[in-house]
Amino acid sequence: MMRDKAAYAIRSGETGEKHSENAAHVERVAVREMKMIRFRGLLAGLAAIAIAAPLLMSRHTALAEDAPAFTPEQKALVEQTVKEYIIAHPEIVQDALLELDKRQKEAETAAVKSALKTEAKAIYDVSAGTVVGNPKGDVTLVEFFDYNCPYCRKAMTTLDALLKSDPKLRIVLRDLPIVHPPESIEVAKIALAAKNQLSPDKFWEFHKKLFSASRVVAKPQALQVAKDAGLDMARLDKDSESDVVKTALVDSDRLSQILNLRGTPAFVLGDEVVFGAQDDDEMKAQIGAVRQCGRTVC
Numbered sequence: 001m002m003r004d005k006a007a008y009a010i011r012s013g014e015t016g017e018k019h020s021e022n023a024a025h026v027e028r029v030a031v032r033e034m035k036m037i038r039f040r041g042l043l044a045g046l047a048a049i050a051i052a053a054p055l056l057m058s059r060h061t062a063l064a065e066d067a068p069a070f071t072p073e074q075k076a077l078v079e080q081t082v083k084e085y086i087i088a089h090p091e092i093v094q095d096a097l098l099e100l101d102k103r104q105k106e107a108e109t110a111a112v113k114s115a116l117k118t119e120a121k122a123i124y125d126v127s128a129g130t131v132v133g134n135p136k137g138d139v140t141l142v143e144f145f146d147y148n149c150p151y152c153r154k155a156m157t158t159l160d161a162l163l164k165s166d167p168k169l170r171i172v173l174r175d176l177p178i179v180h181p182p183e184s185i186e187v188a189k190i191a192l193a194a195k196n197q198l199s200p201d202k203f204w205e206f207h208k209k210l211f212s213a214s215r216v217v218a219k220p221q222a223l224q225v226a227k228d229a230g231l232d233m234a235r236l237d238k239d240s241e242s243d244v245v246k247t248a249l250v251d252s253d254r255l256s257q258i259l260n261l262r263g264t265p266a267f268v269l270g271d272e273v274v275f276g277a278q279d280d281d282e283m284k285a286q287i288g289a290v291r292q293c294g295r296t297v298c
Contacts, residue, residue, distance in 0.1 A: 137170030
């Protein structure tokens with residue numbers, strides 16, 4: 001699975017042969033994986049329906065000290081009755097599966113909300129990311145992104161407009177190079193090293209140029225953008241292989257798994273995770289809501 005391959009490459013620092021999968025393919029794979037996980041859960045729920053009634057009744061009988069256990073004939077009768085009822089009313093199976101899916105989603109949402117609190121320090125850790133906009137802004141938006149993600153490129157234009165129109169906005173950029181390893185990992189390392197030589201405003205320009213450098217941005221394109229920006233290339237090379245950069249990428253990958261980030265871009269805003277590229281007005285409204293009530297929708 002591409003998500004696992006990228007995570008391994010981030011942890012190990014692997015930069016082997018180029019992978020041929022493009023960003024769109026990777027995101028389709030991720031969606032299919034999530035659908036298969038839920039489908040297996042739904043199948044488990046369907047199997048549970050078929051056996052739940054006799055099991056529950058036998059357990060209930062066992063708890064009653066003065067009640068005899070079901071005979072084999074009685075168990076067979078109960079099972080046949082349940083089967084006939086399901087066949088006569090198949091809609092209950094759909095209702096049960098929908099309820100199972102709902103509960104799984106609610107459990108996932110609760111786990112993410114809990115993680116946003118327990119992992120807050122790591123999520124907003126500026127040493128693992130890059131701050132642009134107002135460093136003392138009243139709202140902080142954290143973006144997990146990949147320079148080879150086409151939807152992140154779209155999101156970048158939205159963030160660029162927000163930075164120009166909202167002087168109180170603080171953005172923390174977190175590299176999550178999972179779309180096109182190993183190229184994405186190489187570029188993320190260079191970007192994290194470049195921030196040591198650039199002011200927030202200049203880094204943002206550097207950031208935008210990386211997105212437009214090529215259809216698939218790799219190390220040569222990233223180095224050219226850095227050279228054009230006048231960076232000390234020897235220092236850049238050294239910093240890109242530092243423990244600080246490696247730790248930042250590992251921690252972003254760890255957080256992505258805890259927060260159940262299935263792709264990029266993903267944003268932490270207020271007490272929620274927002275998935276996918278948003279329209280300018282939509283994200284502006286969400287930021288305004290966070291200022292008002294701490295949530296993306298008041």
